[in-house]
Amino acid sequence: MTLEKLYSQIQEKKSFLCVGLDVDLEKIPAQLLQEEDPIFAFSKAIIDATHDLCVAYKPNTAFFEAYGVKGWMALEKTINYLNENYPDHFTIADAKRGDIGNTSTRYAKAFYEDLNFDSVTIAPYMGKDSVEPFLAFEDKFAILLALTSNQGAFDFQTKTVDGKPLYQEVLKTASQYENSDRLMYVVGATKAEYLADIRKIVPKSFLLVPGVGAQGGSLEEVVKYGKNDQIGLLVNSSRGIIYASNGSDFAEAARAKALDLQQQMADLI
Template structure:
């Protein structure tokens, strides 16, 4: 999926919502545990209830890897289900990979060929040769960690470059623009750092930003939109727990749909305010 196609989906659905499929076997409704594959069954029901309101899904790989081969099987079935039933949806592997070149080549093959994701989150710490292998696939995306929403982000991401005076996250943004383009490179910027979004937009005005931290983590959707939107929206705002765990009862899918609908309605107002729809 290219950038224009992604923007067209945002306009069509009047939404820039990404639903995080952070499916924890310990948190899904107890009555599902008797199913042959409870994780996939939960995902399937959540997807069917929310697909009309979202432009992207983002499975966090840790929740699947923790279950061994059964988790990988659930993940593969989830990806196949989206591809078969909702081919317009943008699929993000929240894998945070990043290793030496030949290893990154294999990660890229796994997530772009074997599992057919549209994008993968990548850690930039090891530099260009660890990122570029993911960029050799046409219409596939790297989503580079830039400024994250977790408390520990301050341990390294604000350290200043002695030569330029830039904090580390700004160095990541500036340097990585030599590796890719707005057509294949996005950045992770946490919603809890919304006050930094306007500064980030000055550095990367045209790139899409994946913004976690809205909802359960307390980030403000309005602040993210005010500081981060560009002429093609340029945002995928992720909500995980606030949607998929809206209910722990038998109405879990219905409540997830209602929660996603509420976010979509708020996003529609913000898109209209910017005259993007």
């Protein structure tokens, strides 16, 4: 996937919505539990119901791994289904990986080549040689945690380093890594007021923005402070969309929630 293609999808659909696939067997409609692979069945139904309203899908790998080998197979089926049926969508493995060089290369190959995701989320703590292996693949992107949407973000990310918050040091340092044009950054919608400062450091990069909806972030503020001239935003909603209903109308209810967000986005861009 190229950035140009992602941007043209955004323009065409008037949407920068990313649907997060956090598939929890305790929350999906009971009827699906009789399927051979309930995790995939649920993911497929959500994808089919929302694909024209969003530009990206983000399976959170934790939810798949939690089911061991079966979960991993469901993840493979989900990404294969996306790549075969909706190849124009940007796909994100929300895995938050990061390890020393040769191990990061392993992870990168697993997600980019074997599973064929367009991108993977990664953690910055181990620095350059843990991040750069994820930037060595053409048309693949690493999405680095910068300022996350949770309360724990204030433990370290906002602490002052060299006169500025750590998350800004992360943005500044990472934007100098090799192939940093393949970097995107996670910035939580719950901290939208920080986006203006973030845009000064990474004006051109795409930002993956979780926290709209269930976590209380404001879409309007995210756009106000975070938009650049190519939009530059992927706003994620997971629970707010996929668990809109746990009845037999779950797919229609998910579509309605996605449509609501897409229409708000169309008004804002």
